[in-house]
Amino acid sequence: MGASGAVTRSTLRQQIADALSDEVLAGRLRQGREFTVKQIAEQYGVSATPVREALFDLSAQGLLESDQHRGFRVREFGVADYRSMVEARTLVIDGVIRDIFFAPRPSAAHVAAYRDCMVSVRRRAQEAARAALSGDLDILIGYDLRFWRELGAIAGNPYINDFLHRLRVQAWVFAVPYLRHDARARDWLWNRHPDLVAAITAGDRDGVRAVMDDYSRHALTWADRLAAGELEHPGHAAPPAAHEPGGGSGDGPGGEPAAPRP
Structure with a gap:
């Protein structure tokens, strides 16, 4: 295969992975849903190779589980998993904020990069808070993930940032249903993104700590509510309908029109 063919396949692979990730995050592709490479390839009208690669990518991110005999399955998370995600991200974020935002003598280059980054982060924060206050879950998820990813990028460690992004995606997958x-x-819906940006910009160590403590406490309090059985989990897989994978024809893997993102 020539270079252009390789780029095309790689791009298609990412588009399929993005589209399926969106379906899972939106709750249209439910936790526990099983499907095969062939079914997804037929849904999107593409060959099996980029689909298989995309599904393995999502498995590596912890969104899918693979079984050589049954295909793939959307991973199911429980309240204990969610608690662990919150605790893990809290520990890592605390370290990042302590070492990056309150370093004793940041370099001039770091200060310049920090200021440039915070302009975009502030916009993300405002949009995320607005979506949370209005109850627009779809908009909130996108801006929340971008907000934390851009904020984490200031640390300059892509491995930490990728780890935290993966935890947040998984947490949203659990919470959405x-x-x-x-x-x-x-x-x-936590909406204090602008408060965190303001505290970081002002160099207010106590203020940052207070907002981050609220962020974690908010998530764990919600988990307590779930553990107490106040809400039933509506997002587990149901028998496949005619418009879902394994149940006949349809537009998207969760029954909604879907296509790889451009």
Whole structure:
């Protein structure tokens, strides 16, 4: 295969992975749903190779589980998993903030990069908070993930940033089915992104710590509510319908029109 063919396949692979990731995050491709490479390839009208590669990529990210006999399955997370995600990201974020935002003598180059980055981060924070306050879950997820990813990029360690991004994606996958079926969901959408940006910009160590403590406490309090059985989990896999993988024809893997993102 020539170079252009390799680029095309690689791009298609990423588009399929992005589209399926969006389906999982939106809750349209439910936790526990099983499907094969052939089914997804037929849904998108592409060959099996980029689909297989995309599914293995999502498995590596912890969103899917693979079985050589049954294909792939959307990973299911429980309340204990969610708690562990929150605890892990809290420990890592604390270290990043302590070492990066409050370094004793940051270099001039770091200060310049920090200021440039915070302009975009501030915009993300405002959009995320606005979506949370309005209860727009789809918009919130996108801006929340971008906000934390851009904020984490200031640390300059892509391995830490990728790890934290993976945890947040998994946490959203767990949370979305509950939030979509909860009349009080807006009360449980954290919206203090701008407060964190303001505290970081002001160099307010105590303020940053207070907002981050609230971020973790908010998530764990919500987990306590779930553990107490206040909400049933509506997001587990149901028998495949005619428009879902394994159940006949359809537009997207979760029954909604879907296509790889451009």
